[in-house]
Amino acid sequence: MTKKVSVGNIFIGGGESVKIQTMSDVKTTCVDKIVEQIEEVSFLGCDLFRVAVKNFDDAKAIKQIKNRTKMPIVADIHFDYKLGIEAINNGVDKIRINPGNIGADANLEALAKVIKDNNVAVRVGSNTGSIEKEYLEKYGKSAAALAESALKKVSLLERHGVDNIVISAKASSASLTAQTYRYLSQKTDYPLHLGVTEAGTLENGVVKSSVAMGALLLDGIGDTIRVSLTAPIAEEVITAKRILRAVGLDKNYxxxxxxxxxxxxxxxxxxxxxxxxxxxxxxxxxxxxxxxxxxxxxxxxxxxxxxxxxxxxxxxxxxxxxxxxxxxxxxxxxxxxxxxxxxxxxxxxx
Ligand code: SF4
Structure with a gap:
């Protein structure tokens, strides 16, 4: 069984139900629209909601969003660790970062301190576009390279005492995604965030995501899922719900x-x-x-x-x-x- 990670008022992993996520497709500063999206996907069964934090206005908008919803909010941060700190100071429940792209180790150390002080969860991981060079050279573009690359990022956080971690390692192919998560599940006890990256349109993305996530969930692998679709976000949640039902993890319907x-x-x-x-x-x-x-x-x-x-x-x-x-x-x-x-x-x- 995986470790249990708390994210706001819910838990991921540790035998808890598989949580459904989606991500907003509008600017985070459009607070009314974000809240409207949260209400819509909450009704459909979504458990966590991610927003992009590209600047300080986005990070500050999280406070207003949090004041209007109980759903845990995840901030998607790239490059600037200060945005991570600002998002946390504005009440975000989880951040998604790449410890490898936020510069010097001192930046990660500063962010890690705020993460720990606020008991915030972190998602780290890799996808086929962000495999660490050393693993790409060692294993080629493979499940081992994707998984080891994700684990390396985990170790960077652990070095600073952060262990409220969820791991992802996504490929755009269903088979590589499934192989990578199988590899990860053998190597780590952290909860796994499943997803096929750039899965495509509603028609094709649903099939690809269902194949990869269905195979993994049937084997008991996966603690939270996001179906990434080039489609309205409600479709992601509807599909995620259908996947959980098809594999027998949601019987209440x-x-x-x-x-x-x-x-x-x-x-x-x-x-x-x-x-x-x-x-x-x-x-x-x-x-x-x-x-x-x-x-x-x-x-x-x-x-x-x-x-x-x-x-x-x-x-x-x-x-x-x-x-x-x-x-x-x-x-x-x-x-x-x-x-x-x-x-x-x-x-x-x-
Ligand atoms: S239930 Fe009857 S109508 Fe339907 S596929 Fe079977 S044999 Fe055909």
């Missing part, structure tokens, strides 16, 4: 399964599946629903579902745990199915 349809399908189940998903999006306790194309195979294939519907021959059947419960004519099936879902969910959980 209504899972809707549906068959792919085939030549036996004689009704429009695509639109019904969407409606059922939307109708049950508010459910926050385990519940499983099936929407199946035919009566021949549907109920049997979806035996483990709390409730399901299957169509055929001008009518639909509603089934519970694979047993037919009610037969309905097309037309009345949708409303009836939704109301049976609601009834059963309430019976199960209230």
């Amino acid at each position: 209504a899972e809707v399964i549906s068959c792919p349809t085939c030549g036996r399908t004689a009704w429009d189940l695509q639109s019904l599946v969407k409606e059922v998903e939307a109708f049950t999006a508010k459910y926050d306790k385990p519940f499983k629903i099936a929407v199946m194309g035919c009566v021949v195979n549907g109920p049997g294939e979806a035996k483990d579902c709390d409730i399901g519907i299957a169509g055929g021959d001008g009518k639909c059947v509603i089934f519970k745990k694979g047993e037919v419960y009610k037969t309905l004519a097309f037309g009345e099936h949708k409303q009836e199915f939704l109301s049976e879902i609601e009834k059963l969910y309430n019976e199960k959980h209230n």
Whole structure:
């Protein structure tokens, strides 16, 4: 098990639930917009929110943001250690830095003191663009180079007594990302921040991120995740949530399964599946629903579902745990199915 690191009012690692992160795509000084984004992603299940700190105005804006939200805030700092100190003095909960690009060791020492005095967490790491030269020469562009490079940065912080650390080591390829985190998990007890860097657009980035993070999370590796997408930040959080659900780390929701349809399908189940998903999006306790194309195979294939519907021959059947419960004519099936879902969910959980 990894070490437990506190970040504001939450913990990362040490057997805690995997935390979801995203990063703002607007200037940190646009406080109203940032707070609006935090509220939106918080509703979707985000746990931590990162902002870019490029100058002192950004660092100072953190105080106003912190006054308006309980969500832990992470400051993304490059090059200037004084911005890190300013962000911490303005109440930030975690900083992301590269100890290798903030100049002399005295700078790191000064920053480390403020980090320790305020019990702030730090994310350090590497990505394929920031591998230390010595490791690039020794291992080439590989998992070992990425991981050792991240660990070197960790050791720089440890030398100054900082150990409230989370590590990342990201590549833009799913396989290299997975190999690197597997390597890291063998070598360190610090919590791991998973991510595929520059994953791309919504369509391709979701697949790449799901492959890499899904493989790792299924092996028990990863304590916090960020899905980096060239898309609105809400999509990052929605995808992260879906990944956690797909790997079974979040069971508190209504899972809707549906068959792919085939030549036996004689009704429009695509639109019904969407409606059922939307109708049950508010459910926050385990519940499983099936929407199946035919009566021949549907109920049997979806035996483990709390409730399901299957169509055929001008009518639909509603089934519970694979047993037919009610037969309905097309037309009345949708409303009836939704109301049976609601009834059963309430019976199960209230
Ligand atoms: S449940 Fe029926 S309609 Fe759906 S894929 Fe299976 S056989 Fe085809």
